[in-house]
Amino acid sequence: MARSLVVPAVMLAASLLCRSMAFVPAVIDTDVGLYMVQARAWLAGDWPIVAVWDMHPPGAPALIALAMVLFGEGVVAVRLLGVVMVALTGCALAALVRQGGGTAVQGLAVGLVYVAHTPLLTGLETNTEILLAPFVAGAMSLAVRTAAGVLDADKAPRMRDMAAIGLPIGCALVIKQLAVFEGCLAFAVAALPAWRRGVIDLRRLILLAAVYACMCAAPILLLALTYAVQGGLSALWDALVLAPLRYSSGRLSAVEALQAVSAAALVLALPLVLAVTGTIRPLAEHRRLIGLGWAWLGTAALGVAAPGMFFQHYFVMALPALGLLAGLGAWRAASALRPTAPVPLLAGMIALLALLAWREDAAPRIHAGFGLSRPDPPRAVAAALRAAVPAGSRVLVANYHPVVLVLAGMEPPSRFVFPAQLTGHFGAVLPVDADAEVTRILAARPAAIIVDRGWMHTMRAGAAAMIERALAAHYILAAEVAEQRGPVQIWRLRDPST
Numbered sequence: 380m381a382r383s384l385v386v387p388a389v390m391l392a393a394s395l396l397c398r399s400m401a402f403v404p405a406v407i408d409t410d411v412g413l414y415m416v417q418a419r420a421w422l423a424g425d426w427p428i429v430a431v432w433d434m435h436p437p438g439a440p441a442l443i444a445l446a447m448v449l450f451g452e453g454v455v456a457v458r459l460l461g462v463v464m465v466a467l468t469g470c471a472l473a474a475l476v477r478q479g480g481g482t483a484v485q486g487l488a489v490g491l492v493y494v495a496h497t498p499l500l501t502g503l504e505t506n507t508e509i510l511l512a513p514f515v516a517g518a519m520s521l522a523v524r525t526a527a528g529v530l531d532a533d534k535a536p537r538m539r540d541m542a543a544i545g546l547p548i549g550c551a552l553v554i555k556q557l558a559v560f561e562g563c564l565a566f567a568v569a570a571l572p573a574w575r576r577g578v579i580d581l582r583r584l585i586l587l588a589a590v591y592a593c594m595c596a597a598p599i600l601l602l603a604l605t606y607a608v609q610g611g612l613s614a615l616w617d618a619l620v621l622a623p624l625r626y627s628s629g630r631l632s633a634v635e636a637l638q639a640v641s642a643a644a645l646v647l648a649l650p651l652v653l654a655v656t657g658t659i660r661p662l663a664e665h666r667r668l669i670g671l672g673w674a675w676l677g678t679a680a681l682g683v684a685a686p687g688m689f690f691q692h693y694f695v696m697a698l699p700a701l702g703l704l705a706g707l708g709a710w711r712a713a714s715a716l717r718p719t720a721p722v723p724l725l726a727g728m729i730a731l732l733a734l735l736a737w738r739e740d741a742a743p744r745i746h747a748g749f750g751l752s753r754p755d756p757p758r759a760v761a762a763a764l765r766a767a768v769p770a771g772s773r774v775l776v777a778n779y780h781p782v783v784l785v786l787a788g789m790e791p792p793s794r795f796v797f798p799a800q801l802t803g804h805f806g807a808v809l810p811v812d813a814d815a816e817v818t819r820i821l822a823a824r825p826a827a828i829i830v831d832r833g834w835m836h837t838m839r840a841g842a843a844a845m846i847e848r849a850l851a852a853h854y855i856l857a858a859e860v861a862e863q864r865g866p867v868q869i870w871r872l873r874d875p876s877t
Contacts (some may be wrong), residue, residue, distance in 0.1 A: 386487060390469035392446040393494045394462045397733055398503055400741045401458045403750040405757040405782055407504035408692055409583025411457060412782030413441075413797045418444035419452060419785055429611040432794045434622035434808060436599065439507050440553030452785065460755060461505035464513055469494045471516035472702055478524040485710050488725055492650065492709060495733035498740040499646050500691045507555040508695035512549040514700065515561045516546045516699045522569035523671065530667075536573050541587045544569055545594030553598045556623065557682035557696070564678040566591050568671060617810045623686070626808045630687025639689035647694075647731060650705035657708030665707050672707070675700035705732075747863065757863045759871065761786035763828040763858035764827060767871045772826035777802055777846050777865055778838050779831045792825040802842040817842050819851045826872050831864025 417440035434532040450456035469490030476486035528534035550556035713721035806813030856872035
């Protein structure tokens with residue numbers, strides 16, 4: 380039992396160490412603030428999408444709500460959830476390598492390379508790409524085990540094998556729809572070798588596919604049934620199917636997409652070099668794993684590219700596959716340089732990779748000093764908001780981070796909380812007219828309005844004009860907090876007597 384706990388213990392310790400800077404700022408990526416508002420509402424009895432809208436499935440707020448129950452309602456709970464999920468993904472990758480014929484040390488190296496690179500590309504935030512990774516990696520590990528049984532012993536995949544692979548993919552789909560590409564790959568890895576070798580016929584392959592599809596669909600179908608009972612099925616359908624289609628209609632141009640991909644590739648240059656190193660002259664026992672790694676990386680790239688937006692955190696979806704390739708590449712390099720004692724050199728290489736990845740994210744944070752020698756702006760805004768209006772007041776976050784609602788104990792004035800959609804340039808994603816919703820909110824006179832003057836360019840001109848008129852007519856400036864890009868203002872509703 381003690382030996383079986385070594386890998387989880389090492390992964391958890393490495394995850395906590397590599398992701399230590401995540402506990403400093405309240406915001407790393409603004410999306411998670413929306414999930415926190417959803418999670419808080421869920422714990423109060425109000426379901427995501429119906430009470431707080433988003434175009435992602437409610438898997439992320441569900442996990443964050445669980446973390447809040449375990450660790451308390453706040454940023455620390457979300458960061459701890461990220462540490463745990465990254466460690467679980469590292470463990471799943473280590474198991475995958477063992478199932479694919481690698482050694483325990485090689486598996487540990489692969490898992491640690493993944494963990495070490497999660498601080499990059501805003502991966503320190505507990506975003507959907509971090510939350511779905513252990514489910515996808517776990518399914519891939521089971522698929523490799525099933526494929527190994529076919530390739531090494533002509534053992535036909537069983538129904539329960541495919542069900543066991545499909546269920547974690549179904550859980551990943553409840554976190555982010557784009558896990559569908561990796562779900563298809565997991566099925567191909569598990570089932571197609573048996574069909575190609577004649578171990579199963581086409582009829583059996585179709586039956587296995589049906590079982591797999593049912594298990595993949597089971598979590599989302601259960602979710603749909605739950606929403607249908609509450610009368611919210613149409614809202615769920617719009618959010619999970621129609622809204623992503625509306626979102627993808629505003630894709631980046633080819634030049635902008637190439638620029639984003641090139642920047643991400645430069646950030647991940649070292650693991651990419653190691654991946655190529657392990658591929659040029661691979662060890663014989665690693666050929667299958669390397670083939671899987673490149674297929675997985677290509678499949679993950681489909682998930683990155685599908686929305687057409689190429690935000691930094693989208694590329695975190697590719698880190699498990701890249702960790703597999705880079706970890707095997709690191710072993711190949713270490714064993715070539717020191718054939719008789721590769722492990723110390725391998726350990727040094729992974730430690731250096733971890734330090735470089737940690738430095739890439741930590742250096743600008745330490746230089747800015749927010750949350751260290753200087754107040755963290757979102758926490759300072761939340762404190763100023765608490766001083767300006769009573770707890771539980773309805774507050775419009777016009778173009779700042781929604782997490783301040785949770786930090787300050789305030790309520791949103793609408794089910795549409797995400798500023799980029801409500802007042803920003805993604806208003807067409809909403810199932811309602813965004814400008815009409817802003818008009819309705821302002822007519823209801825929220826107790827306070829938060830405006831980030833350095834982010835005014837992120838707002839639609841019409842929404843910004845409406846808010847400026849409301850501020851001039853009905854609000855007074857209660858506080859101002861310095862942000863990197865300019866002041867964040869807290870405007871309080873004017874006393875009618877004045």
